[in-house]
Amino acid sequence: MAFSTFWWLLAALAIISELLTGTVYLLLIGAGFVAAALASYAGLSVTAQTVVAAAVGAVLVLLWWRIRAPQRRAALAAQASPDLNLDIGQTVHVEAWSAEGTASVMHRGARWTVVAEDGAAAPHAPGSWRIVAVVGSSFVVSPAAAG
Secondary structure (H helix, E strand, C coil): HHHHHHHHHHHHHHHHHHHHHCCHHHHHHHHHHHHHHHHHCCCCHHHHHHHHHHHHHHHHHHHHHHHHHHHHHHHHHHHHHCCCCCCCCCEEEEEECCCCCCEEEEEEEEEEEEEEEECCCEEEEEEEEEEEECCCCCEEECCCCCC
């Protein structure tokens, strides 16, 4: 069996795995295997073919990761979007803050952990706080405006 056949089989396996799992990274690694098959046709040694497969796959994965970075940041911003979470902008009443900077509040019939937004005055005062983000099962709050 020629080495090009080996690379084509690995590329097909990567593409089939990508179709079954839905991750694009396997497709990019498969592109590295295709590049290695083409290097085999060009007459490069097995070591050079392996280096080509690794280099092309790694470069494509890094490029894709870099392209997706703004979208990951936008997903984080969704935690603070009132269009996606109706709790944002609501006011909660904090009875007392713990020494760790967290508190527990009841909101819509459930107990939530709250943490103060970065830059909030410390030590935190009991009273009304406005929800600015929801992270998991915690609210990030800032002092509610007086009035």
